[in-house]
Amino acid sequence: MSENIDKIVSEWAGRIRAAASEGVALRPRGGGSKDFYGRAPTGEVFDTTPCRGIVSYEPSELVVTVRAGTPLAELEAELAARGQMLAFEPPHFGPGATVGGAVAAGLSGPRRLAAGALRDFVLGVKLLDGRGQVLRFGGQVMKNVAGYDVSRLMAGSLGTLGVLLEVSLKVLPRPVEEATLRFQLSEAEAIARLNDWGGQPLPISASAWADGVLTLRLSGAAAAVRSARETLGGEGVGEADAQTFWHAVREQTLPWFGVDVAGGALWRLSLPTSAAPLKLAGEQFIEWGGGQRWLRSGVPAAQIRERVAQLGGHASLFRGGARDGAVFHPLPAPLMTIQRRLKAAFDPSGIFSPGRLHQEF
Amino acid sequence: MLDIQTRQDDEPTAFEQEADFSGIDKVRLIEALARVLPVGALMYDPEDLRPYECDGLAAYRRMPLAVALPYDEAQVVAVLRTCHELGVPVVARGAGTGLSGGALPHECGVLLSLARFNRIVHLDPHSRTAVVQPGVRNLAISEAAAPHGLYYAPDPSSQIACTIGGNVAENAGGVHCLKYGLTVHNLLRVRAVTIEGEIVEIGSHALDAPGYDLLALMTGSEGMLAVVTEVTVRLTPRPRLAQCVLAAFDDVIKAGEAVAEIIAAGIIPAGLEMMDQPATAAVEEFVHAGYPLDAKAILLCESDGTPEEVAEEIGRMCAVLENAGATEVRVSGSEAERMKFWAGRKAAFPAAGRISPDYYCMDGTIPRKRLGEMLEAIQAMEGKYGLRCINVFHAGDGNLHPLILFDAGREGEFERAEHFGAEILELSVALGGTITGEHGVGIEKINQMCSQFATAEIRQFFRVKAAFDPAGLLNPGKAIPTLNRCAEYGRMPVRAGHVPYPDIPRF
Structure with a gap:
């Protein structure tokens, strides 16, 4: 197996070097489940799925090292069999989603506010850079401050810095108990309530608000979940329904996300959790205690960005709309300069997914 | 076709050899x-x-x-x-x-x-964030947040003195990071000035920021990328209760296995610390924490949360520890007793200072399952170098702080301590770990970076630095060794250090 992998990696390095010298753009791609995300993809597809499999996993170390082309579902099944999970609940958005793709997209699911984001769980990476060199950063231990934290830099880089080969991720035990509660609350009430609760030691592991209903998930020790239920009140949701609901929130398969966005687009607004209601035309779905707000709206991009920036956040055009413009919130010039230099540091010929993250490179 | 120029020709040469600044007027x-x-x-x-x-x-x-x-x-x-x-x-x-x-x-x-940047700019209990200047002390943030039932989770041992700016530069940890994370997990944003004098806002007051994750790069960058002038941290609700279990073992390997079994049982303790017998003996004499002196190793295992949650978790912890062969399991019955359990652990550094004129603190991290192997190897090294070593570990996350005892006044001991330390660090790398878990590379461990990273990665680190600091003027000569230095490594002296603030807790 590993000889076979070495052969693949060496072929890939050759392909990268050739592409760099000929100026051919390459697009690292796993299952293609997140092709919709970011600016319109360009370049020859560079299929990362042949390099797959779990390299090492010892539950008592709370770390798994996995090849980037491994299906996310395969990894999650392996972890579940040992009572563990990826606590950041990465969305799959399709059956073929890979671990490398999840890291490159950098997206996290419902548990993000409580457990941390995908980047918080990245401990190490092995990658092929734009020179066709294999580089290893970080490692398999939780605490590691040797050298710059290049591993976390890969989270959300959308395949623009290199081809991920292996990733080491911190994993956590699955909670002993979970419960889901519902409350009838307006947008403003829900935001206020979520932030009040956030300041108390309550085991809230996810929240979702839409159409006047706040759904809350509790996770933790059985006693903690039980006492929080008593404190919070609300209406209980059955276990099976709750599981279906949170899965649908994570995968955006709820009817709310299925409505045709014709003429409009689905925006992802990242805001301080306590930011006031937006007062922008359109429908909203609020997660992460108020920190992630989905907006289905036909309001012009400039107006959305202005409002979100006023509130201290940023807006990404998540699905639909013009994929060849500024999909992500524009950066101030000095930050853009650093980002452009970083890109060149990893990919001097600019061959990896040009334009996927920023129009400029 | 692409508007990025090939940088191969104008690459920074800083990675070959250290720049010469001797001509400065x-x-x-x-x-x-x-x-x-x-x-x-x-x-x-x-x-x-x-x-x-x-x-x-x-x-x-x-x-x-x-x-x-x-x-x-x-x-x-x-x-x-x-x-x-x-x-x-x-x-x-x-x-x-x-x-x-x-x-x-x-x-x-x-x-x-940045000592004059000592103001807490804004603390918002509703969004659980604090905007602080870099010279604010770590503990001062928690003190300011306390009236709101909140605190700043990372608690490096020097927290009464160390500043948040330094915590960002080192990605500081502490005894609670297994459950609550390191500095990198508790930051939202830094405002910084580049060497070119440009002000940059990295991260945001939201949970993420567009573009590459520069906040991750800045954290732990040891002042090599930009100078931080303001920091936004996340505050955490203070748990209602904390309780600590003290477990004694008649064998260090068994104690190491008990650590793995706690994690395997699906428990993430708020703190999980280990001390070997020489360490408990040294502190017991000093602070009288009531540690069992006949134990070959003790574990301190903490649970925090609601009273119901803590009761449930403490029960599970005790069961695992007993099954793992603990000879004694003691649960703190009061806050005073819990503090007493911790007092010994927190006195390990000063205690080492009392029993030895000098000591050298190491900071490697290894996979938890290799703890026993490491301890046996350290024991063998004690014989090889003719020096004693007492061992305290952040066992939950595999971070070791062996304290090598020596007397700088005695011929050759300093050099032996250096070699002893270097061997521990290199073994940490060989066991699949790292040379530094939370203290940083700085100048101290710069040679061992050559053992942990290959030439290609070291070159890449210099390129990352150049993206922020093309002229190579921020803290040159630290953290990332030049390739010439690595070539010479082995012949270059690694100097050990004393701790100049003996009254600050270190753990």
């Missing part, structure tokens, strides 16, 4: 800084510079050309622009408690102290 530098700094913000008299000649790694001392103590961000910008123009190195410094020499001055450079 001190008089011209001081004149230029005096033009942009008010009276009281610039010092160049050797008497005034003396307090800045070292940080917590006191074996290394150097005098800078000047110390700048700006009052505000505009003055930081002016200092950096001036130094950039004149090609002068700049070393930023917080409280100077770092243990790896990260704030050791450059002999041809400016030491930029």
Whole structure:
């Protein structure tokens, strides 16, 4: 197996070097489940799925090292069999989603506010850079401050810095108990309530608000979940329904996300959790205690960005709309300069997914 | 086709050998800084510079050309622009408690102290965030948040003295990071000034920011990328209750296995610490924590949360520890008793100072399952180098702090301690770990970086630095070794250090 992998990696390095010298753009791609995300993809597809499999996993170390082309579902099944999970609940958005793709997209699911984001769980990476060199950063231990934290830099880089080969991720035990509660609350009430609760030691592991209903998930020790239920009140949701609901929130398969966005687009607004209601035309779905707000709206991009920036956040055009413009919130010039230099540091010929993250490179 | 130029030809050469700054004109530098700094913000008299000649790694001392103590961000910008123009190195410094020499001055450079940036700008209990200046002490944030039932989770041992700016530079940890994360997990945003004098906001007041994750790169970058002038941290609700279990073992390997079994049982303790017998003996004499002296190793295992949650978790912890062969399991019955359990652990460094004229603290991290192997190897090294070593571990996350005891006044002991330490670090790498878990590389462990990383990665680190600091002026010569240094490694002395603030807790 590993000889076979070495052969693949060496072929890939050759392909990268050739592409760099000929100026051919390459697009690292796993299952293609997140092709919709970011600016319109360009370049020859560079299929990362042949390099797959779990390299090492010892539950008592709370770390798994996995090849980037491994299906996310395969990894999650392996972890579940040992009572563990990826606590950041990465969305799959399709059956073929890979671990490398999840890291490159950098997206996290419902548990993000409580457990941390995908980047918080990245401990190490092995990658092929734009020179066709294999580089290893970080490692398999939780605490590691040797050298710059290049591993976390890969989270959300959308395949623009290199081809991920292996990733080491911190994993956590699955909670002993979970419960889901519902409350009838307006947008403003829900935001206020979520932030009040956030300041108390309550085991809230996810929240979702839409159409006047706040759904809350509790996770933790059985006693903690039980006492929080008593404190919070609300209406209980059955276990099976709750599981279906949170899965649908994570995968955006709820009817709310299925409505045709014709003429409009689905925006992802990242805001301080306590930011006031937006007062922008359109429908909203609020997660992460108020920190992630989905907006289905036909309001012009400039107006959305202005409002979100006023509130201290940023807006990404998540699905639909013009994929060849500024999909992500524009950066101030000095930050853009650093980002452009970083890109060149990893990919001097600019061959990896040009334009996927920023129009400029 | 692509508008990125190939950078192969104009790559930074800094990675080959250390830059030579010996031609810097001190008089011209001081004149230029005096033009942009008010009276009281610039010092160049050797008497005034003396307090800045070292940080917590006191074996290394150097005098800078000047110390700048700006009052505000505009003055930081002016200092950096001036130094950039004149090609002068700049070393930023917080409280100077770092243990790896990260704030050791450059002999041809400016030491930029952020001590005057000591204001909590804004604390918002509703969104659980605090905006603070970099010179604010770590513990001061928790104190300010306490009336709201909140605190700042990362708790490096020097938290009464160390500053948040230094915590960002080192990605500081503490005893609770298995459950609550390191500095990198508890930051939302930093505002920083580049060597070119540009102000950048990295991260945001939301949970993420567009583009590459520069916040991750900045955290733990040891002052090599930009100078932080403001930090936004996340605050955490203070748990209602904390309780601690003290478990004794008649064998260190068994204690190591018990650590793995706790994790395997799906428990993430708020703290999980281990001490070997020489360590418990040393502290017991000093603080009388009531540790069982006949135990070969003890574990401290903490649970926090609601009273119901803690009761449930403590029950599960005790069951695992007993099954793992603990000879004694004691649960703290009161807050006073819990503090007593911790008092011994937190006194390990000063206790080492009491039983030995000098000691050298290591900071490797290894996979938890290799703890036993490491302990046996350290035991063998004690014989090989003729020195004693007492062992305290952040066992939950595999972070080791072996304290090598020596007497610098005795011929050859210092050198033996150095070699002992280097062997532990290299074994940490060989066991699949790292040379530094939370103290940073600085100047202390720069040679061992050559064992942990290959040439390609070291070159890449220099390229990452150049993306922020193309001229290579921020803290040059630290954290990332030049390739020439690596080539010479083995013949270069690694200096150990004493801790110059013996009254600050270290653990």
